[in-house]
Amino acid sequence: MERLQDARIKTVFMGFRAMYDRGYETPDTTAHMIEMTDAYLKNPVKGLRQRQNVLYQMCLQWGGDQHADGLYEAFFGIHEALRLKGAGAGRLETYSGGVTQRWITRPLMIKPDLLSPEEEAYFMPYIFNIHEEEARQDYIDLAGSRMVPGGMPPTRSDPRLPAVGTVVSLLRLAAQRLEACTETPQAKWLRNIARSIRVWTNLLRTANHFYSAQIIRDHRMEALSGPAVIPSKDPTWTGDEHLLAFNEIRRDELDNTVELISMLEEYGLDLIIRADSVEDADPFQLEPALKDHLNRKIEIMRAHWRDGERYLTSPFK
Numbered sequence: 001m002e003r004l005q006d007a008r009i010k011t012v013f014m015g016f017r018a019m020y021d022r023g024y025e026t027p028d029t030t031a032h033m034i035e036m037t038d039a040y041l042k043n044p045v046k047g048l049r050q051r052q053n054v055l056y057q058m059c060l061q062w063g064g065d066q067h068a069d070g071l072y073e074a075f076f077g078i079h080e081a082l083r084l085k086g087a088g089a090g091r092l093e094t095y096s097g098g099v100t101q102r103w104i105t106r107p108l109m110i111k112p113d114l115l116s117p118e119e120e121a122y123f124m125p126y127i128f129n130i131h132e133e134e135a136r137q138d139y140i141d142l143a144g145s146r147m148v149p150g151g152m153p154p155t156r157s158d159p160r161l162p163a164v165g166t167v168v169s170l171l172r173l174a175a176q177r178l179e180a181c182t183e184t185p186q187a188k189w190l191r192n193i194a195r196s197i198r199v200w201t202n203l204l205r206t207a208n209h210f211y212s213a214q215i216i217r218d219h220r221m222e223a224l225s226g227p228a229v230i231p232s233k234d235p236t237w238t239g240d241e242h243l244l245a246f247n248e249i250r251r252d253e254l255d256n257t258v259e260l261i262s263m264l265e266e267y268g269l270d271l272i273i274r275a276d277s278v279e280d281a282d283p284f285q286l287e288p289a290l291k292d293h294l295n296r297k298i299e300i301m302r303a304h305w306r307d308g309e310r311y312l313t314s315p316f317k
Contacts (some may be wrong), residue, residue, distance in 0.1 A: 001037065001040045002044075002045075002046055004040070004041065004044065005044055005046065011144060012020040012118075014033070014034070014037065015021055016029075016030045016033070016229060017115065017232050018273055019095055020284045022273055022284050022285040023273030023285075026103050026192070028188075028189045028192075029189070029193075030151065031194055032189070032289045036058065036105060036110045039054075039058075042053070054077075055072060055075060055076070056068065056072050057070040059075065062181075062184065062186045062190070063181050063186070063190075064183070064184050066183060066184075067180065067181040067183070067184055070177045070180055071178070071181055071190070072179035073174075073177055073178065074082075074174040074175075074178045075174075076175045077170050077171075077173060077177070078171065078197070078288045080170065081167045081170035081171045081174065082167075084163055084166060084170070084301075085163065085164075085167045085204075086169050087163070088161060088163025088164070088166075088167070089161045089163050089164050089167070090161070091147055091148060092147070092161065092164070092207045092208060092211060093147065093190070093207065094200060094204055094206075094207050096142055097139075097140070097142075097147060097207050097211070098203045098207060098284060099282060099283070099284060099285070100128035100283045101127055101128065101139065101140075101141070101142075101210070102125070102126050102127050102159050103133075103139070103203075103206050103207060103209075103210045104203060104206060104260075104286065104290075104294075104296060105122070105123050105286075105287075105290070105293040105296075105297055106123040106127075106297065107119075107297050107300040107301045107304070108209060108210060108213055108249070108250050108253045108301060109301070109304060109307065110217065110224065110243075110246050110250075110308040110311075110312075111224055111308070111309055111311070112136050112137060113136060113137065114304060114307055115136075115300070115304070116179065119300050120136070122287075122293055123293065124136070124176060124242055124286040126281060126282065126283050126287065127238075127283060128143070128283035128284070129141060132140045132180040138214065138248070139210045139211070139212070139213060139214040140211055143284070148209065157216075157241040157242055157244070158212065158245040158248065158249070159211075159212045159215040159216065159243040159245070160208050160209070160212040160249065161208055161211070161212075164204060164207075164208040166202060167201075167204065168201045168205060171197050171198075171200070171201045172201060174197060175194040175195075175197045175198050175201075176194075176206060178190045178191065178193055178194035178197075179191055179194045180182075181223065185296070187289050192271060193268050193291055195263070195267045196271050198269075199260070199263060199271060199272065202256055202259060202260045202263065203260075204255055205252070205253075205256050206253060209249050209250075209252060209253040209256070210253075212305075213246060213250070213275075216242045216245055216246050216249075217246075219242055220240070220242050220243075220311075220312060224311050224312075228310040228311060229310070229311065231313040232312075232313070233241075235316055236313060236315065236316060237315060237316065238315055239258075239310040239312070239313045239315040240314070240315070242312065243308050243309070243312040243313070243314060244315070246308060246310070249302065250305075253301075254298060254301055254302075257294055257297055257298055260294060261291060261294050261295065264290070264291055264294075265291075269290060269291070271287065272286065272290065273286065274286045274287065274290055275287060278290065282294065301315075
Protein backbone atom coordinates (compact mmCIF):
# COMPACT_ATOMS: atom_id res chain seq x y z
CA MET A 1 0.00 0.00 0.00
CA GLU A 2 3.04 2.31 0.09
CA ARG A 3 2.34 3.01 -3.58
CA LEU A 4 -0.72 4.98 -2.42
CA GLN A 5 1.68 7.73 -1.32
CA ASP A 6 2.45 8.40 -4.99
CA ALA A 7 0.48 11.51 -5.94
CA ARG A 8 -0.08 10.13 -9.43
CA ILE A 9 -2.34 7.39 -8.06
CA LYS A 10 -5.89 8.71 -7.95
CA THR A 11 -8.04 5.56 -7.91
CA VAL A 12 -7.73 2.19 -6.18
CA PHE A 13 -9.85 -0.84 -7.01
CA MET A 14 -10.29 -3.50 -4.30
CA GLY A 15 -11.40 -6.97 -5.36
CA PHE A 16 -12.55 -9.81 -3.12
CA ARG A 17 -13.38 -12.45 -5.69
CA ALA A 18 -11.85 -15.75 -6.67
CA MET A 19 -10.81 -16.64 -10.21
CA TYR A 20 -13.36 -15.78 -12.91
CA ASP A 21 -15.96 -14.72 -10.31
CA ARG A 22 -16.56 -18.33 -9.26
CA GLY A 23 -16.50 -17.33 -5.60
CA TYR A 24 -15.74 -14.55 -3.12
CA GLU A 25 -13.83 -13.94 0.07
CA THR A 26 -15.69 -14.45 3.34
CA PRO A 27 -17.34 -11.33 4.80
CA ASP A 28 -15.05 -11.25 7.83
CA THR A 29 -11.88 -11.43 5.73
CA THR A 30 -13.23 -8.72 3.42
CA ALA A 31 -13.99 -6.52 6.43
CA HIS A 32 -10.47 -6.96 7.81
CA MET A 33 -8.89 -6.10 4.44
CA ILE A 34 -10.95 -2.91 4.25
CA GLU A 35 -10.05 -2.18 7.89
CA MET A 36 -6.32 -2.53 7.13
CA THR A 37 -6.58 -0.27 4.08
CA ASP A 38 -8.49 2.36 6.02
CA ALA A 39 -5.95 2.26 8.86
CA TYR A 40 -3.10 2.74 6.40
CA LEU A 41 -4.75 5.70 4.67
CA LYS A 42 -5.19 7.39 8.03
CA ASN A 43 -1.59 6.72 9.09
CA PRO A 44 0.64 5.88 6.10
CA VAL A 45 4.05 4.35 6.80
CA LYS A 46 7.07 3.53 4.70
CA GLY A 47 9.86 0.99 4.95
CA LEU A 48 10.22 -2.51 6.39
CA ARG A 49 10.61 -1.54 10.07
CA GLN A 50 7.51 0.67 10.08
CA ARG A 51 5.53 -1.99 8.19
CA GLN A 52 6.48 -4.56 10.81
CA ASN A 53 5.39 -2.17 13.57
CA VAL A 54 1.98 -1.79 11.92
CA LEU A 55 1.68 -5.56 11.58
CA TYR A 56 2.43 -6.04 15.27
CA GLN A 57 -0.14 -3.43 16.25
CA MET A 58 -2.76 -5.28 14.23
CA CYS A 59 -1.76 -8.53 15.94
CA LEU A 60 -2.25 -6.82 19.31
CA GLN A 61 -5.67 -5.67 18.18
CA TRP A 62 -6.73 -9.10 16.89
CA GLY A 63 -4.95 -11.34 19.41
CA GLY A 64 -4.48 -9.24 22.52
CA ASP A 65 -1.34 -9.26 24.66
CA GLN A 66 -1.56 -13.03 25.16
CA HIS A 67 -1.53 -13.99 21.47
CA ALA A 68 0.06 -11.00 19.69
CA ASP A 69 3.54 -12.55 19.42
CA GLY A 70 2.28 -15.87 18.09
CA LEU A 71 -0.03 -14.12 15.65
CA TYR A 72 2.79 -11.90 14.42
CA GLU A 73 5.01 -14.93 13.80
CA ALA A 74 2.16 -16.72 12.03
CA PHE A 75 1.50 -13.89 9.56
CA PHE A 76 5.21 -13.29 9.01
CA GLY A 77 5.70 -17.03 8.49
CA ILE A 78 2.95 -17.13 5.87
CA HIS A 79 4.61 -14.25 4.04
CA GLU A 80 8.01 -15.95 4.06
CA ALA A 81 6.53 -19.29 2.97
CA LEU A 82 4.84 -17.68 -0.04
CA ARG A 83 8.08 -15.90 -0.96
CA LEU A 84 9.89 -19.26 -0.89
CA LYS A 85 7.16 -20.87 -2.93
CA GLY A 86 7.48 -18.15 -5.55
CA ALA A 87 11.25 -18.61 -5.75
CA GLY A 88 11.35 -22.42 -5.66
CA ALA A 89 8.10 -23.46 -7.33
CA GLY A 90 6.68 -20.32 -8.85
CA ARG A 91 4.42 -21.80 -11.51
CA LEU A 92 3.26 -24.80 -9.53
CA GLU A 93 -0.35 -23.69 -9.41
CA THR A 94 -2.98 -25.19 -7.12
CA TYR A 95 -5.73 -23.49 -9.11
CA SER A 96 -4.62 -23.96 -12.73
CA GLY A 97 -3.64 -27.54 -12.00
CA GLY A 98 -5.73 -28.48 -9.01
CA VAL A 99 -9.03 -27.21 -10.44
CA THR A 100 -8.71 -26.70 -14.19
CA GLN A 101 -6.71 -29.93 -14.62
CA ARG A 102 -8.69 -31.57 -11.80
CA TRP A 103 -5.61 -32.86 -9.96
CA ILE A 104 -7.66 -32.63 -6.79
CA THR A 105 -10.08 -35.38 -7.79
CA ARG A 106 -8.54 -37.29 -10.71
CA PRO A 107 -6.47 -40.42 -9.98
CA LEU A 108 -2.68 -40.17 -10.32
CA MET A 109 -1.78 -42.79 -12.94
CA ILE A 110 1.43 -43.92 -14.62
CA LYS A 111 -0.68 -44.73 -17.71
CA PRO A 112 -3.86 -42.62 -17.70
CA ASP A 113 -4.99 -44.23 -20.96
CA LEU A 114 -5.66 -47.47 -19.07
CA LEU A 115 -8.66 -45.87 -17.38
CA SER A 116 -12.02 -46.95 -18.73
CA PRO A 117 -14.59 -44.38 -19.93
CA GLU A 118 -16.58 -45.13 -16.77
CA GLU A 119 -13.53 -44.39 -14.59
CA GLU A 120 -12.88 -41.10 -16.40
CA ALA A 121 -16.47 -39.94 -16.46
CA TYR A 122 -16.47 -38.06 -13.13
CA PHE A 123 -13.47 -35.81 -13.88
CA MET A 124 -12.62 -35.74 -17.62
CA PRO A 125 -15.47 -33.40 -18.68
CA TYR A 126 -14.20 -30.71 -16.31
CA ILE A 127 -10.58 -30.54 -17.55
CA PHE A 128 -9.73 -27.29 -19.32
CA ASN A 129 -8.47 -28.57 -22.67
CA ILE A 130 -10.00 -28.70 -26.14
CA HIS A 131 -8.03 -31.89 -26.95
CA GLU A 132 -9.29 -34.90 -25.04
CA GLU A 133 -6.12 -36.95 -25.50
CA GLU A 134 -3.94 -34.09 -24.25
CA ALA A 135 -6.23 -33.70 -21.25
CA ARG A 136 -5.83 -37.41 -20.60
CA GLN A 137 -2.10 -37.82 -21.19
CA ASP A 138 -0.44 -34.58 -20.07
CA TYR A 139 -0.99 -33.64 -16.45
CA ILE A 140 0.88 -30.34 -16.83
CA ASP A 141 -0.71 -29.05 -20.04
CA LEU A 142 -1.67 -25.42 -19.40
CA ALA A 143 -3.84 -23.81 -22.07
CA GLY A 144 -1.75 -25.32 -24.85
CA SER A 145 1.63 -24.68 -23.21
CA ARG A 146 3.23 -26.44 -20.25
CA MET A 147 3.33 -25.67 -16.55
CA VAL A 148 7.04 -25.48 -15.72
CA PRO A 149 7.77 -24.38 -12.13
CA GLY A 150 10.54 -21.87 -11.61
CA GLY A 151 12.73 -24.07 -9.38
CA MET A 152 14.95 -26.70 -10.95
CA PRO A 153 14.09 -30.28 -10.00
CA PRO A 154 16.69 -32.38 -8.16
CA THR A 155 19.04 -34.60 -10.15
CA ARG A 156 17.80 -37.89 -8.69
CA SER A 157 15.03 -39.90 -10.32
CA ASP A 158 12.40 -38.35 -8.02
CA PRO A 159 11.70 -34.94 -9.61
CA ARG A 160 9.57 -33.49 -6.80
CA LEU A 161 10.48 -29.87 -6.04
CA PRO A 162 12.24 -29.75 -2.63
CA ALA A 163 11.01 -26.22 -1.90
CA VAL A 164 7.43 -27.47 -1.61
CA GLY A 165 8.23 -29.56 1.46
CA THR A 166 9.75 -26.56 3.22
CA VAL A 167 6.82 -24.33 2.26
CA VAL A 168 4.34 -26.91 3.59
CA SER A 169 6.24 -27.14 6.91
CA LEU A 170 6.31 -23.35 7.33
CA LEU A 171 2.61 -23.01 6.57
CA ARG A 172 1.62 -25.82 8.91
CA LEU A 173 3.58 -24.12 11.70
CA ALA A 174 1.77 -20.86 10.92
CA ALA A 175 -1.57 -22.70 11.06
CA GLN A 176 -0.70 -24.08 14.50
CA ARG A 177 0.04 -20.58 15.76
CA LEU A 178 -3.23 -19.24 14.38
CA GLU A 179 -5.17 -22.10 15.98
CA ALA A 180 -3.54 -21.34 19.32
CA CYS A 181 -5.29 -17.92 19.43
CA THR A 182 -8.36 -19.26 21.18
CA GLU A 183 -9.08 -16.52 23.73
CA THR A 184 -9.77 -13.62 21.40
CA PRO A 185 -12.87 -12.22 19.66
CA GLN A 186 -11.18 -13.03 16.32
CA ALA A 187 -10.61 -16.70 17.20
CA LYS A 188 -13.14 -18.05 14.68
CA TRP A 189 -11.72 -15.96 11.84
CA LEU A 190 -8.14 -16.96 12.68
CA ARG A 191 -9.17 -20.62 12.93
CA ASN A 192 -10.73 -20.44 9.47
CA ILE A 193 -7.52 -18.94 8.07
CA ALA A 194 -5.59 -21.82 9.64
CA ARG A 195 -7.96 -24.37 8.13
CA SER A 196 -7.72 -22.72 4.72
CA ILE A 197 -3.93 -22.84 4.96
CA ARG A 198 -4.01 -26.55 5.83
CA VAL A 199 -6.27 -27.33 2.86
CA TRP A 200 -4.09 -25.23 0.54
CA THR A 201 -0.88 -26.96 1.65
CA ASN A 202 -2.58 -30.28 0.92
CA LEU A 203 -3.39 -29.07 -2.61
CA LEU A 204 0.17 -27.78 -3.02
CA ARG A 205 1.48 -31.27 -2.26
CA THR A 206 -0.95 -32.68 -4.84
CA ALA A 207 0.39 -30.18 -7.39
CA ASN A 208 3.95 -31.31 -6.68
CA HIS A 209 2.93 -34.96 -7.09
CA PHE A 210 1.18 -34.51 -10.44
CA TYR A 211 3.93 -32.29 -11.82
CA SER A 212 6.59 -34.83 -10.81
CA ALA A 213 4.62 -37.82 -12.05
CA GLN A 214 4.35 -36.21 -15.48
CA ILE A 215 8.10 -35.58 -15.61
CA ILE A 216 8.64 -39.29 -14.89
CA ARG A 217 6.12 -40.24 -17.56
CA ASP A 218 7.94 -37.98 -20.02
CA HIS A 219 11.25 -39.74 -19.27
CA ARG A 220 9.76 -43.20 -19.85
CA MET A 221 7.21 -42.33 -22.52
CA GLU A 222 8.67 -44.75 -25.06
CA ALA A 223 8.31 -47.76 -22.75
CA LEU A 224 4.90 -46.62 -21.48
CA SER A 225 3.63 -46.15 -25.04
CA GLY A 226 4.65 -49.63 -26.12
CA PRO A 227 3.09 -53.02 -25.39
CA ALA A 228 3.05 -54.61 -21.97
CA VAL A 229 6.22 -56.69 -21.50
CA ILE A 230 7.60 -59.43 -19.29
CA PRO A 231 10.91 -58.21 -17.80
CA SER A 232 14.19 -60.05 -18.27
CA LYS A 233 14.89 -63.01 -16.04
CA ASP A 234 18.12 -61.34 -14.92
CA PRO A 235 17.58 -60.26 -11.29
CA THR A 236 17.86 -56.61 -10.35
CA TRP A 237 17.85 -55.11 -6.86
CA THR A 238 16.67 -51.71 -8.07
CA GLY A 239 14.53 -52.28 -11.14
CA ASP A 240 13.56 -49.15 -13.06
CA GLU A 241 14.38 -46.16 -10.87
CA HIS A 242 11.59 -44.15 -12.47
CA LEU A 243 9.04 -46.78 -11.45
CA LEU A 244 10.28 -46.67 -7.85
CA ALA A 245 10.08 -42.87 -7.80
CA PHE A 246 6.57 -42.93 -9.28
CA ASN A 247 5.42 -45.49 -6.71
CA GLU A 248 6.72 -43.29 -3.89
CA ILE A 249 5.00 -40.19 -5.30
CA ARG A 250 1.76 -42.07 -5.88
CA ARG A 251 1.72 -43.41 -2.33
CA ASP A 252 2.24 -39.87 -1.00
CA GLU A 253 -0.68 -38.67 -3.12
CA LEU A 254 -2.92 -41.46 -1.85
CA ASP A 255 -2.09 -40.51 1.75
CA ASN A 256 -2.52 -36.84 0.91
CA THR A 257 -6.00 -37.49 -0.50
CA VAL A 258 -6.99 -39.43 2.62
CA GLU A 259 -5.76 -36.49 4.70
CA LEU A 260 -7.85 -34.04 2.65
CA ILE A 261 -10.96 -36.17 3.13
CA SER A 262 -10.30 -36.21 6.89
CA MET A 263 -9.94 -32.42 6.96
CA LEU A 264 -13.16 -31.95 5.01
CA GLU A 265 -14.98 -34.28 7.39
CA GLU A 266 -13.69 -32.26 10.35
CA TYR A 267 -14.02 -28.75 8.91
CA GLY A 268 -16.88 -29.19 6.47
CA LEU A 269 -16.85 -27.98 2.88
CA ASP A 270 -17.65 -24.32 3.54
CA LEU A 271 -14.08 -23.13 2.96
CA ILE A 272 -13.87 -24.66 -0.53
CA ILE A 273 -15.70 -22.98 -3.39
CA ARG A 274 -17.90 -25.49 -5.24
CA ALA A 275 -20.73 -25.29 -7.72
CA ASP A 276 -24.26 -25.48 -6.35
CA SER A 277 -25.19 -28.19 -8.85
CA VAL A 278 -23.58 -30.66 -11.23
CA GLU A 279 -24.77 -28.53 -14.16
CA ASP A 280 -22.94 -25.47 -12.82
CA ALA A 281 -19.59 -27.24 -12.30
CA ASP A 282 -16.97 -26.42 -14.93
CA PRO A 283 -13.18 -26.27 -15.42
CA PHE A 284 -12.99 -23.26 -13.10
CA GLN A 285 -15.26 -24.47 -10.29
CA LEU A 286 -15.29 -27.78 -8.45
CA GLU A 287 -18.28 -30.09 -8.54
CA PRO A 288 -20.64 -30.38 -5.52
CA ALA A 289 -19.83 -34.04 -4.75
CA LEU A 290 -16.20 -33.27 -3.90
CA LYS A 291 -15.83 -35.79 -1.08
CA ASP A 292 -17.43 -38.58 -3.11
CA HIS A 293 -15.04 -37.87 -5.97
CA LEU A 294 -12.04 -37.91 -3.64
CA ASN A 295 -13.09 -41.36 -2.46
CA ARG A 296 -13.53 -42.40 -6.09
CA LYS A 297 -9.99 -41.18 -6.81
CA ILE A 298 -8.60 -43.44 -4.07
CA GLU A 299 -10.64 -46.41 -5.29
CA ILE A 300 -9.35 -46.09 -8.87
CA MET A 301 -5.72 -45.56 -7.83
CA ARG A 302 -5.81 -48.73 -5.76
CA ALA A 303 -7.43 -50.68 -8.58
CA HIS A 304 -4.60 -49.64 -10.95
CA TRP A 305 -1.80 -49.88 -8.39
CA ARG A 306 0.31 -52.35 -10.41
CA ASP A 307 -0.14 -50.89 -13.90
CA GLY A 308 3.46 -49.69 -14.03
CA GLU A 309 4.88 -53.16 -13.52
CA ARG A 310 3.47 -54.21 -16.88
CA TYR A 311 5.76 -51.71 -18.64
CA LEU A 312 8.68 -50.94 -16.30
CA THR A 313 10.78 -53.43 -14.35
CA SER A 314 10.19 -53.63 -10.59
CA PRO A 315 12.97 -54.53 -8.13
CA PHE A 316 13.85 -58.23 -8.39
CA LYS A 317 11.12 -58.42 -11.04
